Amino acid sequence: MSSSLIEQAKQKAAYQAVDEHVLPSHRVIGVGSGSTVVHVINRLLQRDPELNAKTVFVPTSFQSRGILLDGGLKVGDVEQYPNVDVTIDGADEVDSQLNAIKGGGGAHLQEKVVAEAANKFVIVADYRKDSKLLGEQWTKGVPIEVVPFAWRAVQKKLQDMGSKDAELRMAVAKAGPVVTDNGNFLIDAPFGLIREPAQLLKDLKLITGVVEVGLFCNMAEIAYFGCEDGSVRIRTK
Ligand SMILES: O=C[C@H](O)[C@H](O)[C@H](O)COP(=O)(O)O
Helix, strand or coil, X not given: CCHHHHHHHHHHHHHHHHHHHCCCCCCEEEECCCHHHHHHHHHHHCCCHHHHHCCEEEECCHHHHHHHHHCCCCECCCCCCCCEEEEEECCCEECCCCCEECCCCCCHHHHHHHHHCEEEEEEEEEHHHECCCECXXXXXXXXXXXXXXXXXXXXXXXXXXXXXXXXXXECCCCCCECCCCCCCEEEXXXXXXXXXXXXXXXXXXXXXXXXXXXXXXXXXXXXXXXXXCCCEEEEEC
16 A cells, blocks of 8 residues: 555545544543554645644644644643643554553553543544454554663563563664653563453563653544545444
């Protein structure tokens, strides 16, 4: 499939999710991160400007904050707005139970906080992210944000837990590791097919030095997948 068709699939999922879940009565909207969320923001910008002027948007990264500000929307944070009406975000992979891997762009810490602050968490993605089990299609591993000084110790623990290929994520246009929006490092830890994501999440969070894990378990209420044929597949819990 061409990249423009994939973009169309992302756009269809994003537009439908905004249309069905961002209501005129909502005053605080959580906005995730990544390439699919760009379409979410574009759709939000097509709403009645008077309605947008009465709404605060809570971004989850430097990326989404910048796009919201460029669009002239009012941004806030969870410290000011701990009660979010709905959060819409992308995902790297979603399983049949709506558990998700997130953090391919390193934004999962803020994303999880804003998703948990929301009354409803909605995922938007293209068909490549739709799996029966996590780890089927996203084979780079579970993104894990770690405090920098602990990265080697955390990597060793992950290897002991069976993720032999757990690797520090390296930057592309900079020498050295990726540094997150929160000043931390990332380790990508492959665990093969993840049959019990909630248990894995608990085990990973108990490792000292781990800040947050890119496994979102039992959080999403609904997921929209843009398909190859132009339709949108919806999965609910
Ligand atoms: O850290 C990044 C986020 O979790 C993204 O939502 C995720 O990587 C999906 O991004 P995209 O829509 O670009 O595939």
